[in-house]
Amino acid sequence: xxxxxxxxxxxxxxxxxxxxxxxxxxxxxxxxxxxxxxxxxxxxxxxxxxxxxxxxxxxxxxxxxxxxxxxxxxxxxxxxxxxxxxxxxxxxxxxxxxxxxxxxxxxxxxxxxxxxxxxxxxxxxxxxxxxxxxxxxxxxxxxxxxxxxxxxxxxxxxxxxxxxxxxxxxxxxxxxxxxxxxxxxxxxxxxxxxxxxxxxxxxxxxxxxxxxxxxxxxxxxxxxxxxxxxxxxxxxxxxxxxxxxxxxxxxxxxxxxxxxxxxxxxxxxxxxxxxxxxxxxxxxxxxxxxxxxxxxxxxxxxxxxxxxxxxxxxxxxxxxxxxxxxxxxxx
Amino acid sequence: xxxxxxxxxxxxxxxxxxxxxxxxxxxxxxxxxxxxxxxxxxxxxxxxxxxxxxxxxxxxxxxxxxxxxxxxxxxxxxxxxxxxxxxxxxxxxxxxxxxxxxxxxxxxxxxxxxxxxxxxxxxxxxxxxxxxxxxxxxxxxxxxxxxxxxxxxxxxxxxxxxxxxxxxxxxxxxxxxxxxxxxxxxxxxxxxxxxxxxxxxxxxxxxxxxxxxxxxxxxxxxxxxxxxxxxxxxxxxxxxxxxxxxxxxxxxxxxxxxxxxxxxxx
Numbered sequence: 001x002x003x004x005x006x007x008x009x010x011x012x013x014x015x016x017x018x019x020x021x022x023x024x025x026x027x028x029x030x031x032x033x034x035x036x037x038x039x040x041x042x043x044x045x046x047x048x049x050x051x052x053x054x055x056x057x058x059x060x061x062x063x064x065x066x067x068x069x070x071x072x073x074x075x076x077x078x079x080x081x082x083x084x085x086x087x088x089x090x091x092x093x094x095x096x097x098x099x100x101x102x103x104x105x106x107x108x109x110x111x112x113x114x115x116x117x118x119x120x121x122x123x124x125x126x127x128x129x130x131x132x133x134x135x136x137x138x139x140x141x142x143x144x145x146x147x148x149x150x151x152x153x154x155x156x157x158x159x160x161x162x163x164x165x166x167x168x169x170x171x172x173x174x175x176x177x178x179x180x181x182x183x184x185x186x187x188x189x190x191x192x193x194x195x196x197x198x199x200x201x202x203x204x205x206x207x208x209x210x211x212x213x214x215x216x217x218x219x220x221x222x223x224x225x226x227x228x229x230x231x232x233x234x235x236x237x238x239x240x241x242x243x244x245x246x247x248x249x250x251x252x253x254x255x256x257x258x259x260x261x262x263x264x265x266x267x268x269x270x271x272x273x274x275x276x277x278x279x280x281x282x283x284x285x286x287x288x289x290x291x292x293x294x295x296x297x298x299x300x301x302x303x304x305x306x307x308x309x310x311x312x313x314x315x316x317x318x319x320x321x322x323x324x325x326x327x328x329x330x331x
Numbered sequence: 332x333x334x335x336x337x338x339x340x341x342x343x344x345x346x347x348x349x350x351x352x353x354x355x356x357x358x359x360x361x362x363x364x365x366x367x368x369x370x371x372x373x374x375x376x377x378x379x380x381x382x383x384x385x386x387x388x389x390x391x392x393x394x395x396x397x398x399x400x401x402x403x404x405x406x407x408x409x410x411x412x413x414x415x416x417x418x419x420x421x422x423x424x425x426x427x428x429x430x431x432x433x434x435x436x437x438x439x440x441x442x443x444x445x446x447x448x449x450x451x452x453x454x455x456x457x458x459x460x461x462x463x464x465x466x467x468x469x470x471x472x473x474x475x476x477x478x479x480x481x482x483x484x485x486x487x488x489x490x491x492x493x494x495x496x497x498x499x500x501x502x503x504x505x506x507x508x509x510x511x512x513x514x515x516x517x518x519x520x521x522x523x524x525x526x527x528x529x530x531x532x533x534x535x536x537x538x539x540x541x542x543x544x545x546x547x548x549x550x551x552x553x554x555x556x557x558x559x560x561x562x563x564x565x566x567x568x569x570x571x572x573x574x575x576x577x578x579x580x581x582x583x584x585x586x587x588x589x590x591x592x593x594x595x596x597x
Contacts, residue, residue, distance in 0.1 A: 026426075039509055039510055040421060040509070043413050043416055043417055043421075044413075044417045044421065044424070044426060044430070046410060046413050047410050047411070047413050047414035047417065047430065047434070047480065047484075048417075048426055048429065048430055048433075050410050050476075050477070050480070051414075051430070051433040051434065051477070051480065052429075052433070054449065054452065054473055054474075054476075054477045055433055055436070055437060055445075055448075055477050056433060057452060058448030058449055058451060058452035059448050061448065061451045061452055061455050062447060062448045062451055065451055075454050075458065128346070128347045128350060129347065131340055131343035131344050131347060132343075132344050132347045132348065134340065135340055135341070135344045141593075142593070145589055145592070145593050146589075147344075148589070149585055149586060149589040150348060150351070150352075151351070152585055152589075153578075153581060153582055153585050154351050154352070154355065156534050156581045156584070156585055157355070157577065157578055157581050158534075158537065158538040158555070158574075158577055159538055160538060160540050160555050160558060160559065161358070161558070161570075161573070161574040161577060161578075162354060162355070164358075164558070164562045164570060164574065165354035165355060165357060165358040165574065166354050167562065168354070168357055168358060168361060168571075169353065169354050169357055175353070175357050205350065205351075205354065208347075208350070208351060209351075258439065259438075259439065262439040262440070262441070263439055263440070263441050263442075265441060266440070266441020266442065266443050266444055267441065268441075268442070268443050268541055269540060269541065269559070272563075273562065273563070282443075283441060283442075283443045283541075286443045286447060287443060287541075290447060290545075291544075296451075299447060300447070300451070303443070303444055303447050303448070306441070306443075306444065307444060310439070310440070310441070313439075314436060314439055314440070317435070317438075317439055318431070318432055318435045318436070321435050321485075322431055322435075325418075325488065325489070325492065
């Protein structure tokens with residue numbers, strides 16, 4: 001047990017016990033609502049408790065730390081509420097981190113850059129992935145299995161190693177430059193690594209399976225007699241595709257796009273390994289502020305701001321998930 | 332399509348698959364390159380594989396990663412199956428929205444968010460209660476479980492929803508208590524989903540570098556952490572060998588799983 005300085009006798013401990021008190025009262029009410037079945041309560045309580053403790057509570061703590069000030073010591077941030085020996089309660093909140101986010105051009109640029117990286121890569125994933133998903137959906141059982149397996153294989157391979165593989169390809173003397181030189185398309189090797197282009201390629205490459213799989217699942221459930229009807233009515237294949245298939249596959253497009261866009265916003269490894277010093281990204285800011293500058297409150301503020309950025313797409317995703325799950329259940 | 336070979340589609344698909352596989356094929360090729368330089372093909376050699384297995388740092392990290400992956404996937408499957416059950420079978424109740432939200436949020440949340448929040452939790456817990464004393468296997472495992480639970484939940488939930496409810500109802504009509512129905516009827520029917528969830532959680536845990544970096548301590552370096560520190564400085568031949576081994580292992584696993592599924596569908 002670390003020795004407690006009297007001044008640090010934490011009001012948080014009281015909050016902690018109050019939290020558990022409320023939790024058990026909540027669980028009791030829940031149990032009555034589930035018809036008194038203790039078994040059901042247990043099934044629900046275990047995941048709920050785990051996620052509340054290890055997912056929801058940490059997010060609240062991030063918010064709390066974002067309002068603290070950095071100090072030298074362990075832990076390297078101030079306590080928000082301090083109980084002094086004379087009975088005084090001092091509440092000290094600092095918005096310095098958030099102010100920095102709004103005013104420091106480095107952070108503003110990082111947010112905008114991250115959004116750009118994620119958005120462009122999502123579009124690229126959609127353009128590259130839609131034909132594959134469509135082909136998978138239209139293929140016969142054996143071909144479909146092979147094609148799906150070929151998509152799932154990179155999905156299950158470590159993304160860190162696949163990003164690393166891209167380094168070998170994009171280097172000045174790497175595979176891509178060698179191919180371009182060999183084909184005579186360029187005269188001298190082009191700088192591909194440590195550029196923003198490399199980051200786009202990297203994110204698209206890593207997240208492509210996340211676009212293909214939901215899209216293929218959606219396209220496989222499509223009613224293709226509608227396309228035949230369109231053809232019977234005289235529509236050419238391209239027009240039928242654009243006016244029938246694409247709108248019907250919109251849920252798949254939305255699901256795949258969200259699965260790519262939201263995590264790509266917070267990417268750290270890809271901008272770090274493939275991007276240059278001008279590849280600003282929120283993920284890099286959080287990492288650097290945390291590990292290099294040891295400024296926990298600033299890193300927490302950046303994280304909270306990022307959370308605010310993704311909360312709307314996340315709720316959309318959650319709503320779509322829930323709706324699809326219920327629709328599946330009703331079938 | 333009226334009988335015409337969809338040439339455009341095939342071309343676009345080929346381009347997409349080439350994009351997916353060019354880096355993988357390149358790494359495999361380089362791992363057998365005698366020369367350290369990627370521009371020069373020095374001849375076929377397996378010396379980098381020997382160097383890989385002689386590298387104690389990488390081997391220790393691999394062992395640690397495997398341990399953490401096994402622990403977190405098993406725990407994640409248990410918790411995720413309970414969550415899937417609660418979401419698929421229990422109808423409406425007070426905590427349902429919260430559970431649904433918390434089991435789909437980590438799915439899309441960026442890793443840095445999960446990592447930094449977990450670390451702050453552990454720091455705060457240490458302040459309040461003295462546990463955890465330092466950060467290592469236990470903290471990484473907890474963070475990984477939290478990440479993986481949502482994937483398992485989705486897989487189990489969708490399988491439960493597709494399952495034929497009449498079997499469970501018949502068992503209950505015959506007088507079986509709910510726990511017995513679950514273990515005797517439901518579990519045998521959904522076990523492929525549990526296996527798939529376990530494998531997915533295992534892969535996620537093995538591959539994760541950001542969350543592990545935040546939640547690990549000195550002396551607890553996982554394989555991805557070691558790999559990241561090595562590749563920051565460019566291409567390293569031992570990592571090529573490591574990547575090839577992992578790709579081959581995954582390829583065998585995925586092909587096997589695909590073949591098994593194909594046979595079941597016959």
